[in-house]
Structures are given as C-alpha cells and as structure tokens.
Amino acid sequence: MVNIRQVAAAAGVSIATVSNALKGTGRVSDGTRDRVRRVAHDLGYGQASRHVLGLAVTTFGDRSWNFAGVDYFARSISTATAAAHARGYALTVLPASLGTASWRSLPVDGVLLIDSPQDDPVVRTLRGRGLPIAFDGRPEEVRPGEAWVDNDHAAASRSVLDQLAAQxxxxxxxxxxxxxxxxxxxxxxxxxxxxxxxxxxxLLVSASRPDAAEALLGLAEPPDAIYTTYDWGRELLALARRRGLRVPGDLMLACVSEDPRYAATDPPVTTLSLLPGTSVALAVDALVDLVECVPVAPQPPVPTRLAVRESTLRISSLINS
Known part of the structure; x- marks a missing residue:
C-alpha cells in the first residue's frame, strides 16, 4: 500500500502539505493541491484501503449489552459516523459481544475503541494485526500507530464537587x-x-447498579449530596422519593449524562456533559490520519460542560422557599 511519505516524495512537498491537500485543509495553493492529488491518484494512494473503520466499546469485555441505548454512546456513534464520512470512510459499529476470533479477521482499516479497560484483549489482537487504533478515553499504554483523546477528568471532578460544596x-x-x-x-x-x-x-460506592446508593443513605451520617459518574439521575431521584427526602433540601443530586431531558425532571437534575461531539470527532480524525500514515500530534484534554440545575441549588432554593 502506497503511503503518504511516498506521495510527498513524488510530489516534492512535505507530508503535512500532502495531508492538507488531500483533506482540503490548510493553506495550500490550488496548483499544489491539484498536483498532489494527481500524484496520489497516479501512485494508487489509498486504493488498497477498504475505507472502513470499526467502532467498539470494550469496557466490559465481550459481555453482551446494548451500549447504543446509552445517550453518551449514542451521541458518540452519531458523531463518529459523521466524522468518518467527512473523511471518505464508512463506519462499522461493532457489538459488545464480538469474540476474539472475529477481531482477528475483521475487514477494517483501523478501529476506534471507547473506554478500553486495562489489559484489553481486543487491543492485543488489533496490535497483533498491526491495525491502527485510536482511543476515546486514555488507554493503559500507547504505542506507535495509535492515538488517544480524553477529557480533563480532574477539572471535571472539581467542577461538580466544588458546586456541591458551594451549595x-x-x-x-x-x-x-x-x-x-x-x-x-x-x-x-x-x-x-x-x-x-x-x-x-x-463516601464511595463502586457498583454496577444505582440502587447501591441505598446503603449510603442508611448510614448513621448519610450523605447530603450524591454524585454519580453514570446516567443514573432518574434512579437517584426515585430513591430520594422512596426515602422521603427533599431534593435539593435534604439531598443534592448530580450525574454524568448527555440526556437533555434532565432539564425537565422534577426537580431538574444537574448534569455533566463529556462533550463526545468534540472528543469522538477528534479521535476519528486521528484514526484516519493513522490509517493514511499522517503524523498525529497529541491532543489536549477535552473540556466538559456542567449544566447546573435545581437539584444542586440548595442555598438559592432555601432563600426562595
């Protein structure tokens, strides 16, 4: 397969110029852009590529679950599809239950992995094939031919926890x-x-279900605020009602979610968005560059967005009551 370095050498320009000319970006003259594209075509650059990318969520191994039904992953899939199409690639969204044998023969040019866990067997298999990998979520290790994009989790944590403390x-x-x-x-x-x-x-609970928070509220000194890193805001609201707790008067609640419907719950719930529309688009762009042998620069942390709503506004709620 002809790579971008060969195109650059044949056209007498830099790799960055070839990349910009083929993507239609950067400050490249029309004459240079046309010449680079002509040279790339004559050399057969990209013609051996299937122009297909894979996307998978591997955080729970090959356990079967419908990640497409989670707002964050649904937004990620939509964003990744649009970003891949913009670069001339199809995107295949792979089921969580795909076994190792299938990964060994999957007909794709590169794979975007979301929330890859430690010692991910999928990563080992893809590396064994020499396929480019991009990660949405920082991986345990990054090797040549790989890239990653992630949020600024430290700043995100402070934004939520400081909001609760301030109230x-x-x-x-x-x-x-x-x-x-x-x-x-x-x-x-x-x-x-x-x-x-x-x-x-x-006051920490690590659990696969939000009702684990029930034990927290049964403590002699229960929490006066609960934050969950998953989309469990509705379950926590229901738990507070069962306990006869007022939100936010007795218990403040916040969660990570991309679901806009939290603005209409009773009361509206504070949510933190990880902005997958930004991070996943960057990851797909990096993956395509890896496939096309374009140098990929490290990406800065992607910011998050905190939507403060009534569920974490105890002081203003008390003032208005």
Missing part, C-alpha cells in the same frame, strides 16, 4: 461504576483527592 454540602458521596477503564479509575482517584483536600470522609 452547603458537607458529606458528598460518589456512586461510581466497576469498570477497569481509565474514566472510572480517574473519577474515583479525583474524588478521593478532593475529599483529602477538604478533610471529608470518603
């Missing part, structure tokens, strides 16, 4: 997941660091 919370609990991906591990580590900085006792 009077003194016992903030975290309901995290049991995944071995960097996302889950980073949130737990940042929560513990925040608690240590404020001399607050840790």
């Amino acid at each position: 009077g919370a003194r016992r903030v609990a975290l309901v995290a997941g049991r995944g071995r991906d960097h996302y889950n591990r980073a949130w737990i580590a940042n929560y513990r660091a925040w608690c240590a900085s404020r001399s607050q006792a840790e």
Whole structure:
C-alpha cells in the first residue's frame, strides 16, 4: 500500500502539505493541491484501503449489552459516523459481544475503541494485526500507530464537587461504576483527592447498579449530596422519593449524562456533559490520519460542560422557599 511519505516524495512537498491537500485543509495553493492529488491518484494512494473503520466499546469485555441505548454512546456513534464520512470512510459499529476470533479477521482499516479497560484483549489482537487504533478515553499504554483523546477528568471532578460544596454540602458521596477503564479509575482517584483536600470522609460506592446508593443513605451520617459518574439521575431521584427526602433540601443530586431531558425532571437534575461531539470527532480524525500514515500530534484534554440545575441549588432554593 502506497503511503503518504511516498506521495510527498513524488510530489516534492512535505507530508503535512500532502495531508492538507488531500483533506482540503490548510493553506495550500490550488496548483499544489491539484498536483498532489494527481500524484496520489497516479501512485494508487489509498486504493488498497477498504475505507472502513470499526467502532467498539470494550469496557466490559465481550459481555453482551446494548451500549447504543446509552445517550453518551449514542451521541458518540452519531458523531463518529459523521466524522468518518467527512473523511471518505464508512463506519462499522461493532457489538459488545464480538469474540476474539472475529477481531482477528475483521475487514477494517483501523478501529476506534471507547473506554478500553486495562489489559484489553481486543487491543492485543488489533496490535497483533498491526491495525491502527485510536482511543476515546486514555488507554493503559500507547504505542506507535495509535492515538488517544480524553477529557480533563480532574477539572471535571472539581467542577461538580466544588458546586456541591458551594451549595452547603458537607458529606458528598460518589456512586461510581466497576469498570477497569481509565474514566472510572480517574473519577474515583479525583474524588478521593478532593475529599483529602477538604478533610471529608470518603463516601464511595463502586457498583454496577444505582440502587447501591441505598446503603449510603442508611448510614448513621448519610450523605447530603450524591454524585454519580453514570446516567443514573432518574434512579437517584426515585430513591430520594422512596426515602422521603427533599431534593435539593435534604439531598443534592448530580450525574454524568448527555440526556437533555434532565432539564425537565422534577426537580431538574444537574448534569455533566463529556462533550463526545468534540472528543469522538477528534479521535476519528486521528484514526484516519493513522490509517493514511499522517503524523498525529497529541491532543489536549477535552473540556466538559456542567449544566447546573435545581437539584444542586440548595442555598438559592432555601432563600426562595
């Protein structure tokens, strides 16, 4: 397969110029752009490529589950599809239950992995094939021919926890997941660091279900605020109602979610968006560049967006009551 370095040498330009000319970006004259594209075509650049990318969520191994039904992953799939199409590639969304044997023969040019866990067998298989890999979510290790994009989890943690503390919370609990991906591990580590900085006792539950928070509310000194790193806001609201707790008066609630319907719950729930429309698009662009042998620069952390709503506005709620 002809690579971008060969095109650059034949056209007498830099690799960056070839990349910009083929993508229609950068400051490249029309004459140079046409010449580069003609040379690329004559050399057969990209013609051996299938022009197909794969996308998979491997955080829970090959356990069968419908990640497309989760707002974050649904937004990621939509974004990745549009980004791939913009670069002339098709995108295949792969089921979570795809076995190792299938990964060995999957007809794709490169793969985008979302929330890859530690010691991911899929990563080992793809590396064995020499396929380019891009990660949405920081992987355990990055090798040549790979790239990753991730959020600034430390800043995201502070934005939520500081909001709760500013509204009077003194016992903030975290309901995290049991995944071995960097996302889950980073949130737990940042929560513990925040608690240590404020001399607050840790109130941490790692669980696969939101009703694990029930045990927190049964403590002699229960939390006065709960934050969950997953889309469990509705379940926590229901739990508060069963306990006869007022939100936000007795218990403040916040969660990570891309679902805009939290603005209409009773009360509206504060959510943190990981902005997959930004991170996944960057990851797909990096993956295509890897496939096309274009140098990929490290990406800066992607910011998050906190939508503060009534569920974490205790002080203003008390003032207005």
